[in-house]
Amino acid sequence: MGRLQKILIPSLGLVLAFWFYSARDTFKPEMLRGKRVIVTGASTGIGEQMAYHLARMGSHILVTARTEAKLQNVVRRCLELGAASARFVSGTMEDTAFAQRVVREAQTSLGGLDMLILNHVGASYFGFFDGxxxxxxxxxxINFLSYVAMTTSALPMLKESEGSIVVVSSMAGKVGFPFTVPYSATKFALDGFFSSLRQEFAIQSINxxxxxxxxxxxxxxxxVxxxxxxxxxxxxxKEECALEIIRAGALRHRQLHYPARAVGTMLLIHSIAPELFESIVRGSYRLENVRRT
Known part of the structure; x- marks a missing residue:
C-alpha cells in the first residue's frame, strides 16, 4: 500500500497540475502591450530572445547584461520589432549595488515596473567539484544574491502595479545532478527563497x-x-523557451517546466524512485569527456 501511494500521489499531482495550467492557458500577446519589463542576462541566449518577443508584443523593455556592445544591438533590434521603448544598462551582477541601480533606472525611465524577469547567470564549469x-x-x-537584491528593490513598484516576478532556474535546482555542484547550489537557493517568499505574499495578501x-x-x-x-x-x-517563460509569467503561473514533457517526466520519476533516477542519470553521461580535478 505504501509503495502504491508513492506512485499514485505524485501521478495524481501531475494530472491536477496539467488540468490547472491548461484551464488557465489563455495567453494573448496583447497582455504585454505597454507593460514595463526588466530582462536580465539579455545580451544572448534566452534573455535576448525574451527581449525580442516582448518587443513584438509592444512592451517597454529595459535589458541588462555585462557587454554594452551586445546590449546596444539588442535594443536596436527591439525597436525595429515594435517595442514601445527599449533601453539598456550594462554591468556585472557580482555587485549587488549594480542590481539595485538597474531597478532605479526602471523607476526613472519607465515610471514603474510590471514584470521583473531574472535570467542572468554566472559562468561555471561542468565537471567534478574542485573544492x-x-x-x-x-x-x-551572481546567481542568487543579485536576484534577492533586485527583487527587494523592485517590490514597491511591483506591489503598486500588482506585477510579476519571473525567475529562470533549472532542473539542477530541483534535482542534484552530478558535475554541477556550484551551479546547482545557487539554483536550489532560488527555489527556497522564492517559494518561501510566495507563501509570505499570500499571507500578507500581496498581489x-x-x-x-x-x-x-x-x-x-x-x-551547448x-x-x-x-x-x-x-x-x-531557445526561441520557444523564451516565449513559454513570458507566457507563464503573464498568466501568473507558479511554475513552468520546459520542455514540459521531458522535465515533468524526470521530476515525477525522481519523486517516485530517486535512487533509480540518479542511476539512470549517471549512466546517461559520456563520462570519459567529463572534466576531472
Missing part, C-alpha cells in the same frame, strides 16, 4: 506573482558549449 569555495561564493553572489521556471537542456551557445560533449540529448529551442 573551490571562492568560486561557489562568487556564483552565489505579486512569482513564477519559477524549471528548464532542461536549451540550445543556448553557452549551454558546456555540456554537449557529455550529454547526448538534443537541446530544446
Amino acid at each position: 573551490d569555495v571562492e568560486h561557489v561564493r562568487k556564483l552565489l553572489e 505579486v506573482s512569482i513564477t519559477l521556471c524549471i528548464l532542461g537542456f536549451i540550445d543556448t551557445e553557452s549551454a 558549449r558546456a555540456v554537449s560533449h557529455v550529454i547526448p540529448d538534443t537541446p530544446a529551442p
Whole structure:
C-alpha cells in the first residue's frame, strides 16, 4: 500500500497540475502591450530572445547584461520589432549595488515596473567539484544574491502595479545532478527563497506573482558549449523557451517546466524512485569527456 501511494500521489499531482495550467492557458500577446519589463542576462541566449518577443508584443523593455556592445544591438533590434521603448544598462551582477541601480533606472525611465524577469547567470564549469569555495561564493553572489537584491528593490513598484516576478532556474535546482555542484547550489537557493517568499505574499495578501521556471537542456551557445560533449540529448529551442517563460509569467503561473514533457517526466520519476533516477542519470553521461580535478 505504501509503495502504491508513492506512485499514485505524485501521478495524481501531475494530472491536477496539467488540468490547472491548461484551464488557465489563455495567453494573448496583447497582455504585454505597454507593460514595463526588466530582462536580465539579455545580451544572448534566452534573455535576448525574451527581449525580442516582448518587443513584438509592444512592451517597454529595459535589458541588462555585462557587454554594452551586445546590449546596444539588442535594443536596436527591439525597436525595429515594435517595442514601445527599449533601453539598456550594462554591468556585472557580482555587485549587488549594480542590481539595485538597474531597478532605479526602471523607476526613472519607465515610471514603474510590471514584470521583473531574472535570467542572468554566472559562468561555471561542468565537471567534478574542485573544492573551490571562492568560486561557489562568487556564483552565489551572481546567481542568487543579485536576484534577492533586485527583487527587494523592485517590490514597491511591483506591489503598486500588482506585477510579476519571473525567475529562470533549472532542473539542477530541483534535482542534484552530478558535475554541477556550484551551479546547482545557487539554483536550489532560488527555489527556497522564492517559494518561501510566495507563501509570505499570500499571507500578507500581496498581489505579486512569482513564477519559477524549471528548464532542461536549451540550445543556448553557452549551454551547448558546456555540456554537449557529455550529454547526448538534443537541446530544446531557445526561441520557444523564451516565449513559454513570458507566457507563464503573464498568466501568473507558479511554475513552468520546459520542455514540459521531458522535465515533468524526470521530476515525477525522481519523486517516485530517486535512487533509480540518479542511476539512470549517471549512466546517461559520456563520462570519459567529463572534466576531472
